[in-house]
Amino acid sequence: xxxxxxxxxxxxxxxxxxxxxxxxxxxxxxxxxxxxxxxxxxxxxxxxxxxxxxxxxxxxxxxxxxxxxxxxxxxxxxxxxxxxxxxxxxxxxxxxxxxxxxxxxxxxxxxxxxxxxxxxxxxxxxxxxxxxxxxxxxxxxxxxxxxxxxxxxxxxxxxxxxxxxxxxxxxxxxxxxxxxxxxxxxxxxxxxxxxxxxxxxxxxxxxxxxxxxxxxxxxxxxxxxxxxxxxxxxxxxxxxxxxxxxxxxxxxxxxxxxxxxxxxxxxxxxxx
Amino acid sequence: xxxxxxxxxxxxxxxxxxxxxxxxxxxxxxxxxxxxxxxxxxxxxxxxxxxxxxxxxxxxxxxxxxxxxxxxxxxxxxxxxxxxxxxxxxxxxxxxxxxxxxxxxxxxxxxxxxxxxxxxxxxxxxxxxxxxxxxxxxxxxxxxxxxxxxxxxxxxxxxxxxxxxxxxxxxxxxxxxxxxxxxxxxxxxxxxxxxxxxxxxxxxxxxxxxxxxxxxxxxxxxxxxxxxxxxxxxxxxxxxxxxxxxxxxxxxxxxxxxxxxxxxxxxxxxxxxxxxxxxxxxxxxxxxxxxxxxxxxxxxxxxxxxxxxxxxxxxxxxxxxxxxxxxxxxxxxxxxxxxxxxxxxxxxxxxxxxxxxxxxxxxxxxxxxxxxx
Numbered sequence: 001x002x003x004x005x006x007x008x009x010x011x012x013x014x015x016x017x018x019x020x021x022x023x024x025x026x027x028x029x030x031x032x033x034x035x036x037x038x039x040x041x042x043x044x045x046x047x048x049x050x051x052x053x054x055x056x057x058x059x060x061x062x063x064x065x066x067x068x069x070x071x072x073x074x075x076x077x078x079x080x081x082x083x084x085x086x087x088x089x090x091x092x093x094x095x096x097x098x099x100x101x102x103x104x105x106x107x108x109x110x111x112x113x114x115x116x117x118x119x120x121x122x123x124x125x126x127x128x129x130x131x132x133x134x135x136x137x138x139x140x141x142x143x144x145x146x147x148x149x150x151x152x153x154x155x156x157x158x159x160x161x162x163x164x165x166x167x168x169x170x171x172x173x174x175x176x177x178x179x180x181x182x183x184x185x186x187x188x189x190x191x192x193x194x195x196x197x198x199x200x201x202x203x204x205x206x207x208x209x210x211x212x213x214x215x216x217x218x219x220x221x222x223x224x225x226x227x228x229x230x231x232x233x234x235x236x237x238x239x240x241x242x243x244x245x246x247x248x249x250x251x252x253x254x255x256x257x258x259x260x261x262x263x264x265x266x267x268x269x270x271x272x
Numbered sequence: 273x274x275x276x277x278x279x280x281x282x283x284x285x286x287x288x289x290x291x292x293x294x295x296x297x298x299x300x301x302x303x304x305x306x307x308x309x310x311x312x313x314x315x316x317x318x319x320x321x322x323x324x325x326x327x328x329x330x331x332x333x334x335x336x337x338x339x340x341x342x343x344x345x346x347x348x349x350x351x352x353x354x355x356x357x358x359x360x361x362x363x364x365x366x367x368x369x370x371x372x373x374x375x376x377x378x379x380x381x382x383x384x385x386x387x388x389x390x391x392x393x394x395x396x397x398x399x400x401x402x403x404x405x406x407x408x409x410x411x412x413x414x415x416x417x418x419x420x421x422x423x424x425x426x427x428x429x430x431x432x433x434x435x436x437x438x439x440x441x442x443x444x445x446x447x448x449x450x451x452x453x454x455x456x457x458x459x460x461x462x463x464x465x466x467x468x469x470x471x472x473x474x475x476x477x478x479x480x481x482x483x484x485x486x487x488x489x490x491x492x493x494x495x496x497x498x499x500x501x502x503x504x505x506x507x508x509x510x511x512x513x514x515x516x517x518x519x520x521x522x523x524x525x526x527x528x529x530x531x532x533x534x535x536x537x538x539x540x541x542x543x544x545x546x547x548x549x550x551x552x553x554x555x556x557x558x559x560x561x562x563x564x565x566x567x568x569x570x571x572x573x574x575x576x577x578x579x580x581x582x583x584x585x586x587x588x589x590x591x592x593x594x595x596x597x598x599x600x601x602x603x604x605x606x607x608x609x610x611x612x613x614x615x616x617x618x619x620x621x622x623x624x625x626x627x628x629x630x631x632x633x634x635x636x637x638x639x640x641x642x643x644x645x
Contacts, residue, residue, distance in 0.1 A: 167368040173355040174333055174362040175382035175436050185381070189372045 034247065037240050043248075046241030055226035056246055060253075062137060062222060063207035066144040070152040070202045075195060078156035079187065083166060096153050099146055107146055108215025115142055115216065139217030144206035151201035159194010160187065196261035204254055286347045287311050287472035288332070288440050293341035295331055302328060302496045305341070309472040309489055316475045316483040316504070318519060319493035325476040328493065329442050332474060334358050346439035361433030361471075362442045366449050367425045369417035375428050376413040379403055382436035403431040422454040423461065430465060441466070441473035447482070459485055480521030484508065492516050513644045514563055523568040523612040525643065530556045539564060539640070542608035546587045549640045556642075563643045570639035571613040573603075573623060574632040586634040591625050607633065 046052050081092065099107060115122040115133040125131040133139035164187050172182040188195075210224040218225060223246045231239035289308035295301065302324050309315035317325045330336055332343055334355035343351045350358045362368075370378050380400045404413055407427040417425060426446070433441065446462075447455040463486055466473055475486055483490055483504070490508070491501040500512045511517040514525050528541035528549070537551040539562050549564065556562060580586035589607035596602075601620060603613045613633060615625070625631050 165368060167364040168370060170330070170333070170335060170355070171362050171364065171368045172370070172381065173335075174358070174360045174442075175432065176356045176359075177381070178354075178356055186370060 031247065034240065034244055037244070042237075042241040043244050046238075047245050049242075051221075052223075052226060052242045052245065055221050055223045055242075056249060058137070058140070058220055059207050059223040059246070060249070062140040062144055063203050065137075065141050066148060066206040067152075067199050067203040069141065069145055070149050070206075071195070071199055074149055074152035074198070074202075075156050078153045078198075079160055079183070081153070082157050082160035082164075096150050098150075099148075100150050104147060104209070104211035105215065108143065108212035111143055111146055111212060111216045115139065133216060135217050135219045137217075137220065140213055140220075140222060143212040143216045144209050147209050147212055148202040148205035151205050152198040155198030155201055156191065156195045159191035159197065163190040163192075163194055193261060196257070200254070200257040200261045203257065204250070207250060287313060288315075288346075288474065289344045290332065291342045291344075293328075293331065293343065294339045295327065295336055296339060297327060297336060300324065300327060300496060302331070302338075305498050307474075307491055307498065307501065309474065311472055312467070312470045313488040314466055314473045314475055314486050315489040315491060316477060316487035317491050317493050318477060318480060318483045318487075320519065321478055323478075323493045324496040325478075325493045326444055329362075329444055329474060329476050332440075333360050333362055333442055348439075359436065359439040360442055361436065361438035361440070363429050363433060363444070363446050365445050365447075367417075367429035367446060369420075369425055369428055369432075371417055374414050374416060375409055375420070376400065376404065378417065378428055379409075379432045379435050382432060400435060403435055407431045422450050423458055426458050426461065430462075434469075438471065441469070441471055441475075443473065443475040445477055448477075448479075462486070480519065483520075490520075492519055494519070508567075510641050511565055511643065514565070517565040517643060522565045524566040525563055526566060526609055526611070526640075527561055527563050530558050530560050530562050532558055539642070542587075544608075546608045547585045549585060549637055551642065552638070554642050564640040565643055566611075566635065566640050568602075568612045568614050570635045571611075572634050573613060573615055573619055573625070574634060575623065576630040576632040578632045578634065580634060583637055584634050585637055585640075586632060588630055588632055591627050591629050591631060593627060594620065594625070603631075605631070605633070 077092075077096070081089065081096075102110070112134075113119055115125070117123065117126065117132075117134065122133055125133070131138055133142055168186055168190070169182055172186045173179070177185065208224065210228065213222055214225055214228075221229065223242070227239050227242045227246065230242055287308065287310040289306075291306050293305040294303055305328060307315060307317075317328060319325050327336065331338055332345075334350070334353060334357075338351070341351070342349060345358060345360070370381065373381065380396065404410055407430065409424070409427060409431065412420065412424060412428075417428065420428065429446075443462075447458060450458065459482065466486070475483075477483055487504040489502065490504050491498050492507065492512075493499070494515065500507055500516050507516075508520055508522075511520055511522060517525055526541050528539035528545075528547075530551070531538055531540055531548075533548070533550055537554065537556060537558070539549045539551060541547045541549065541564070576588040578586050587607050589605035589611060591603055592606050593604040594601050595604070599616075601615050601617060603615055603620075603625065605611050605613060611633065619625075623629075623631055
């Protein structure tokens with residue numbers, strides 16, 4: 001009886017690992033294929049191209065700006081949504097998740113309408129702030145922000161809900177700390193990992209965005225657009241070098257950020 | 273004095289008192305809660321889970337705005353103050369220490385909050401250091417709470433609370449997540465701490481043993497209202513009704529019939545009557561049924577067939593079941609009605625009180641307490 005149970009357990013174990021390795025292989029094989037294709041010489045050659053370098057720099061700068069803005073406006077929203085229920089909370093949650101469901105070409109058109117010269121946000125921004133979005137750095141950031149904000153809000157909210165025991169907030173208040181001080185000294189440090197996870201995801205999502213950026217600000221070209229352009233104009237072999245360079249830079253950054261966000265996590269066995 | 277029988281008069285107002293507090297929180301309601309505890313007194317709020325004890329505590333702390341009523345702490349009306357201005361020390365389950373701060377930082381959190389003035393900083397530091405010494409935490413000052421034992425955590429929580437020079441202690445089931453051994457030790461430590469602290473304390477629990485161990489006063493909270501309140505001795509001796517008696521952990525609730533007894537009344541329990549309990553200061557119509565509570569601790573064990581001394585009742589019972597509860601044995605007996613008594617192993621051996629055996633039980637007449645509806 002026990003032996004049968006153990007064997008059935010190990011069959012399930014093997015099956016799950018088999019399915020899991022399919023998933024992992026699906027992700028890894030195309031990327032490895034990409035990395036081994038052009039050889040080091042091809043990558044170094046593309047790395048010398050000023051167009052490619054400026055496109056990658058622009059992508060990094062715009063994604064960083066996006067992550068910063070998303071943190072500034074998303075963390076307060078996440079804290080308001082964490083825990084307690086209030087009327088209209090479901091609606092706000094749905095709105096936060098909306099960019100995840102809108103096709104990015106559609107998002108691009110919506111952003112063009114809102115942030116364009118005549119747009120409800122674009123026109124006053126141009127008039128009062130001198131800020132234009134069509135074909136500018138600001139436009140790139142707006143498109144990136146739209147598609148990546150949900151990741152920040154949702155991850156930060158999980159960080160608040162899992163990292164901050166409500167009792168700690170109450171104790172801090174009764175110890176004489178005003179809400180602002182409680183937030184800075186208690187809530188933020190305890191939710192730090194969740195927020196950093198959100199920043200990582202937001203940055204990753206922003207830097208990889210193509211469609212909505214292409215519609216609002218095709219120029220100046222971010223790295224994904226530059227790679228697409230090289231692919232259309234010169235074919236696969238030229239695009240591959242730039243793609244590998246971009247991939248390596250993004251991967252390195254991603255690993256570093258993940259280390260911040262997750263660090264060494266304590267794990268618990270499920271008794272598999 | 274409210275309809276719930278809550279007694280707040282005669283208590284000086286430099287402790288804690290609430291008058292006619294009412295609150296609505298979603299589907300939950302607190303109605304007309306009037307409580308009071310003087311300096312140095314522990315008022316235990318005892319009730320089942322979901323009765324509203326924690327919400328009541330949070331309202332006193334300022335986390336919910338009452339619809340009506342008034343809260344006074346240390347003689348100040350704090351009804352409209354924010355939690356940080358009420359000078360309250362709140363101790364939660366597991367003590368709610370800040371996990372990312374060291375022991376010293378935890379204790380110092382309160383003293384430096386609320387915009388510490390430069391002149392006060394050295395004073396804060398001295399105060400924190402003296403609290404660390406007083407609670408024997410010097411060796412742990414640099415550690416994070418995660419590495420501390422239950423007892424050490426409690427001491428940090430108390431030191432942290434005292435650092436703000438509070439006017440009131442609030443405890444919300446601080447021991448409910450601890451193992452029984454630690455709980456007993458910490459309860460004793462807390463009781464002696466509270467005796468010295470000379471501050472009023474509200475202590476929420478659903479554990480009647482904890483209430484018995486700590487309370488100067490008890491308020492029974494049930495369904496969002498205080499159903500009975502008074503000194504611990506009063507409430508434990510005279511529960512209002514059967515539900516309160518059960519919440520207080522009183523083991524025996526027996527039912528009898530009211531009869532004329534000479535000039536007065538008595539309750540006959542069992543058919544044919546095994547016990548006749550004279551009723552003093554009680555008016556009831558003859559032939560009505562009445563329930564009485566009887567603490568098992570009032571019952572003495574002896575040989576069967578013994579006659580009652582003056583002021584006592586004595587009756588025989590058959591032992592049905594003997595169960596170990598900690599160091600004592602719990603006897604479930606049948607005297608024509610079920611009855612529970614406590615005994616030591618030595619007593620049981622002397623009486624040969626194995627299941628099926630007959631034993632004699634006796635208790636003072638006034639140990640029977642008539643219960644209302």
